[in-house]
Amino acid sequence: MEKNYDDTFLARWIAGELTPEELIEFQKSPEYSEYEKINEGANRFEAPSYDRQQALENLRQQTTRKTSSKTRRLFPAWGYVAAASVLLLLGYFFVFPQQTTISTAVGEHKVVVLPDGSEVALNTTSEVQFNKKHWDKERSLKLHGEAQFTVNQGSEFTVTTSQGTVLVLGTQFMVNAQNDYFDVQCYEGKVQVNLPSSEFTLVRGQSIRVQNGEVFSYQNSNSQAPWLNDESRFQNTPILEVIRTLEHQFDLKITGKEKLTNQNFTGGFSHNNLQTAVKTVFDAMEIKYTFEEINQVSIQK
Amino acid sequence: MPLSKNSVCNERVFERVFEEHGTTLRNYIYYKCGDTALAEDMVQEAFIKLWDHCAKVPIENAKAFVYKVAYNFFLKDVAKKKVRLVYKQGSIPKVSQETPEYLLQEKEFQIQLETAIANLSEKQREVFLLHKIEKKKYKEIAEMLGISVKAVEKRMHAGLVQLRKEINYFKRK
Numbered sequence: 001m002e003k004n005y006d007d008t009f010l011a012r013w014i015a016g017e018l019t020p021e022e023l024i025e026f027q028k029s030p031e032y033s034e035y036e037k038i039n040e041g042a043n044r045f046e047a048p049s050y051d052r053q054q055a056l057e058n059l060r061q062q063t064t065r066k067t068s069s070k071t072r073r074l075f076p077a078w079g080y081v082a083a084a085s086v087l088l089l090l091g092y093f094f095v096f097p098q099q100t101t102i103s104t105a106v107g108e109h110k111v112v113v114l115p116d117g118s119e120v121a122l123n124t125t126s127e128v129q130f131n132k133k134h135w136d137k138e139r140s141l142k143l144h145g146e147a148q149f150t151v152n153q154g155s156e157f158t159v160t161t162s163q164g165t166v167l168v169l170g171t172q173f174m175v176n177a178q179n180d181y182f183d184v185q186c187y188e189g190k191v192q193v194n195l196p197s198s199e200f201t202l203v204r205g206q207s208i209r210v211q212n213g214e215v216f217s218y219q220n221s222n223s224q225a226p227w228l229n230d231e232s233r234f235q236n237t238p239i240l241e242v243i244r245t246l247e248h249q250f251d252l253k254i255t256g257k258e259k260l261t262n263q264n265f266t267g268g269f270s271h272n273n274l275q276t277a278v279k280t281v282f283d284a285m286e287i288k289y290t291f292e293e294i295n296q297v298s299i300q301k
Numbered sequence: 302m303p304l305s306k307n308s309v310c311n312e313r314v315f316e317r318v319f320e321e322h323g324t325t326l327r328n329y330i331y332y333k334c335g336d337t338a339l340a341e342d343m344v345q346e347a348f349i350k351l352w353d354h355c356a357k358v359p360i361e362n363a364k365a366f367v368y369k370v371a372y373n374f375f376l377k378d379v380a381k382k383k384v385r386l387v388y389k390q391g392s393i394p395k396v397s398q399e400t401p402e403y404l405l406q407e408k409e410f411q412i413q414l415e416t417a418i419a420n421l422s423e424k425q426r427e428v429f430l431l432h433k434i435e436k437k438k439y440k441e442i443a444e445m446l447g448i449s450v451k452a453v454e455k456r457m458h459a460g461l462v463q464l465r466k467e468i469n470y471f472k473r474k
Contacts, residue, residue, distance in 0.1 A: 011457035014432070015439065031465065038464050041414040042433040047328040048337050055327075056319055059345060063315075063352045108356050111311035119313075 014039055103127035104145075106251040107271075109227070114139075118157065119150040123176075123227045125248045146176040148225040151189075163210060164195040173202070174225040181241050182210040185220045211238055226268065233268035242281055250274045256299030260287065309363050310355035318363045319348055325435050329445065330371055332430040333423055347371040368445050410468075417467040425460035428453055 012018050013026060013035070026032055102112050104122045111121045112128070115135040120128055126145025131138075139151075140158040151157045153170035161177035171189025176182070184193050186202040193200045193208055195215065200208055207220045218235055226233040232245050242265045243254050249271055267284055269277035278297055282289050288300035309315050323344060330340035347370040351363060358366050418426060431437045431445070439453045446453070 005458075008451065008454035008458050010461040011439070011454035014457065014461065034465050034468070035461060037410070038414060038461065038468065039433075041411055042418075042429070044411060045415070045418075045430075046434055047331055047430075050324055050327050050337075050341070052320070052323055055323060055341060055344065056316065059319065059348055062345065062349050109308070109310055110355070111308065111313070113312045 010035065099129050100132050101127060101129045107249060114141075116152055116154060118152045121148040121150075121225065121228055123147060123225070123248075143175055143177055145178070146174070146183075146225075146227070148172070148174040148187075148228065164193060167192040167194065172224070178241075178244065180212070181244075184208050185222060185225070187220075187223055187225075209237075211241070227271070230271040231268055232271070234265050236264040236266055239263045239265050239285060239287075246277060246281065250277065251295055252278075253296045254299065255292075255296070259299055307360045308355065309351060309358050309360055314360065315348075315352060315355065318351070318360075318367075322364050322367060323348070325431075325437070326367055326371055328435055329368075329427060329431060332427045335419070343371045343374045346374055365444070413468050413471045414464070417464045417471075420467060421460055421463055425456050425463060428456040429460045429464075432457060 009018075009022075013023070018026065102110065102120075102122065104110050104124055104126050107124050109121065109123060111119055113119055114130065115132055116139065118139070120141075122128060123146035126143070126147055128141050128143050128147060130141035138158075139155055140160065142160045144161065149157075149159065149168075150172045151168050151170050155169075157168045157170070159166040159175055161175065161182065162179065163177050163182035166173070166175055166184055168189065168191045171191060172187040173189075173191045174183075174185045174187070176184075182195075184191065184202065185207040186204055188204055191202045193202060195210065198215065200215075200217070202208060205219055205221065207218050209216045209218065216236075220235070222233070227249075232242075232249065234242055234245075239260055239262075240257060243257060246252055246269075247254055252274065263285055265281060265285060267280065269280045271277070274295070275291075278289065278291075281287075282299075289297050290300060292298050307314065309318065326347065327337075327340050327344045330343050331337055334340065344367075347367040350370050351358060351367055354366075418429065421429065427446070428442055431442050432439070437445070439450050439457070443450045443453045
C-alpha cells in the first residue's frame with residue numbers, strides 16, 4: 001500500500017489537496033493514523049516568541065545611525081567638542097540632547113516619519129537633524145539642502161536653516177536651503193518664512209526665493225515637490241542654481257561656470273537620464289558644452 | 302498627500318515590509334539553525350541592508366531581497382555550525398477529561414515528534430515548519446527558497462515519511 005504513494009502524495013494530503021477518492025483510500029491504510037498523529041502533533045508547536053516591537057525599535061535606531069554616519073555633519077565637529085566641554089564644566093548637569101540625523105547621498109531620496117507622524121521627504125545630498133525626545137514639546141528641526149514637509153496639525157512646526165526659518169501649523173511645503181540660495185514653496189495650508197530682515201506669509205501656490213540677498217516671490221503650480229516624481233522643475237531660476245541641481249542629482253561635475261552670464265531658466269528635466277537632462281537645460285539656454293567624461297561636463301560658450 | 306507611497310525609502314513603507322515579513326523571516330532562519338539570537342541578528346542585518354539599498358529595490362522585490370540577504374548571511378555564518386534545534390512548546394495540549402496515563406503518553410509523543418523534527422534534514426525541516434507553523438502555501442515557500450513547487454512537495458513528503466520512521470523507531474525502543 002505504502003509503496004503506491006508518489007513522492008508528493010503526503011505533501012498533498014497534509015495541504016488538503018487529495019481527491020476524495022484518494023483520501024478515503026488513504027484513511028483505510030494502517031499508517032494513516034500515524035501520519036494523522038504527526039500532523040496533529042505538529043499543530044501544537046510554534047516558534048519561540050519574537051518581540052517584533054523591540055526588533056523594530058532596534059532597527060529604527062540602526063537605520064538612523066547608519067544614515068547619519070555616511071555624510072558630512074550639519075555643524076563642524078569642534079562645535080560638539082566645545083559643547084561637550086561646557087557640559088563638562090557644568091558637571092554633567094544636563095543630558096546632552098539626543099540628535100537624530102538623517103541624510104541622503106547623491107541621487108538618493110528618503111522619506112522619514114517624525115515622532116508625531118509628520119513626514120519629511122529629503123531630496124538628494126540633504127540633511128535634517130532633530131531631537132526625538134523633545135519632539136512632543138517642540139516640533140523643530142534643522143535643514144541643510146532640500147526637503148518637502150507634510151506636517152500634521154498640532155503645535156508650531158519650525159524648520160531652521162542657515163538662511164532663515166519657516167514656521168507652520170500643519171501643511172505641506174518644500175524648503176531648499178543651500179549656502180547661497182533659499183527657496184520655499186507652499187503646497188497646502190499656510191507657511192510663515194522668517195528671514196533675517198523680513199517676514200513673509202505664503203499660502204497655497206505661493207513661493208519665495210532668496211538669491212544673493214534679494215528676495216523674489218513667485219507662483220508655483222505644484223501639488224508636491226517635483227523631485228518626488230524624479231524630476232526637477234524651475235521657474236525663472238538662476239542658471240547657476242539649475243546647474244547645482246544637475247550636479248547634485250547626478251553626481252556630475254560641471255566646469256566653466258564663470259563663462260555664464262546671469263540668465264534665468266524656466267523648464268525642467270527628468271532624473272532618469274543624465275545626458276538628456278544636461279541637453280535639455282543647456283540647449284534651451286543656448287550654452288555650448290562637451291562631455292569630458294561620463295560625469296564631467298565643460299561649458300564652452 | 303502621502304509621499305513616495307510605494308518606495309521602500311519611505312520609512313512607513315519600510316516598516317510595513319518589516320511588519321509583514323519580519324516574523325516569518327526570523328522563524329525561517331530559526332528553523333534552519335535553531336538559534337533565535339542568530340536568527341534575529343540576521344533579520345536585523347537584512348532589513349538594514351534593505352534600507353541602505355532602498356532606492357534600488359522596488360517594493361515588489363523587497364520580500365525576496367530580505368530573504369536573499371538573510372540566506373546569504375546564513376551561508377557565511379552558520380553552514381559549519383550544525384546547530385541542534387531546541388523547540389519550545391508554544392501551546393499546551395488542550396486539557397480534557399483524559400486519564401493521566403493518556404496525557405503522559407501525549408506529552409511523550411510531543412517530545413518524540415520534536416526530536417524527530419530536529420533530526421530532519423535542514424531542507425525537509427524548513428519546508429515542514431514553514432507549512433505547518435508559518436502556514437505558508439507551497440507556492441509561497443517555493444518563492445522564498447527559490448525552488449519549484451514540485452521540489453517543495455517532494456521535501457514535504459520525504460520529511461513526513463522520515464518523521465514517521467523516526468517515531469516508530471522510538472516506539473520500538
